[in-house]
Amino acid sequence: QQQVKQSPQSLIVQKGGISIINCAYENTAFDYFPWYQQFPGKGPALLIAIRPDVSEKKEGRFTISFNKSAKQFSLHIMDSQPGDSATYFCAASGGTGGFKTIFGAGTRLFVKA
Amino acid sequence: EADIYQTPRYLVIGTGKKITLECSQTMGHDKMYWYQQDPGMELHLIHYSYGVNSTEKGDLSSESTVSRIRTEHFPLTLESARPSHTSQYLCASSLGWGEQFFGPGTRLTVL
Numbered sequence: 204q205q206q207v208k209q210s211p212q213s214l215i216v217q218k219g220g221i222s223i224i225n226c227a228y229e230n231t232a233f234d235y236f237p238w239y240q241q242f243p244g245k246g247p248a249l250l251i252a253i254r255p256d257v258s259e260k261k262e263g264r265f266t267i268s269f270n271k272s273a274k275q276f277s278l279h280i281m282d283s284q285p286g287d288s289a290t291y292f293c294a295a296s297g298g299t300g301g302f303k304t305i306f307g308a309g310t311r312l313f314v315k316a
Numbered sequence: 317e318a319d320i321y322q323t324p325r326y327l328v329i330g331t332g333k334k335i336t337l338e339c340s341q342t343m344g345h346d347k348m349y350w351y352q353q354d355p356g357m358e359l360h361l362i363h364y365s366y367g368v369n370s371t372e373k374g375d376l377s378s379e380s381t382v383s384r385i386r387t388e389h390f391p392l393t394l395e396s397a398r399p400s401h402t403s404q405y406l407c408a409s410s411l412g413w414g415e416q417f418f419g420p421g422t423r424l425t426v427l
Contacts, residue, residue: 218425233382235413235414237415239416241356243355244420244421245416245420245421246408246419246420246421247359247405247406247416247418248418249415249416249417252415290356292359296413296414297413302413303347303361303364303413304410306358306359306361306415308358309356309357309358309359310358
């Protein structure tokens with residue numbers, strides 16, 4: 204019930220293409236869904252986050268799509284750039300409900316120049 | 317820039333040594349965490365703390381111990397390091413269960 208399943212494990216995209224990473228959760232009490240970006244040798248950093256009262260959130264080239272009924276959410280990176288090459292983690296937490304953050308297993312994205 | 321610090325950044329030690337990894341944050345966050353991560357791989361939660369004098373074991377069993385005597389400080393100790401402890405250790409903090417701020421990590425190698 205506490206798992207967050209992330210796919211794919213790795214992704215190779217051409218420069219300018221769209222990168223899509225998917226996550227699914229089980230606990231309907233989760234109310235905060237962040238995506239973290241991690242570059243080699245660094246700790247993860249928050250990229251974008253969404254709450255379940257909206258179906259989509261966009262910040263620049265990054266968009267989260269959220270499907271509450273399917274208990275799924277995804278990260279779309281438009282016009283992918285070599286500088287986007289990193290590991291991406293989705294996560295879910297109970298925000299106000301007291302459920303600690305559960306991370307997905309991560310997706311290693313490589314954007315080819 | 318997140319105000320969370322970890323020292324040392326790199327540590328190479330021999331088997332059987334006792335080590336303490338330091339983590340401090342200046343944001344007044346109530347919750348703090350320790351994760352173990354092989355480079356670019358999954359984050360494994362090994363310890364977390366709700367607040368001062370509150371610590372819990374995470375999802376991955378670990379031989380390390382932690383303490384939270386002050387809000388800003390959450391050190392991790394290994395009494396007797398072994399080669400299987402070789403990994404990267406990430407500290408993080410959050411206000412409530414929202415955004416976590418991560419430190420730069422400590423890369424530990426046990427020979």
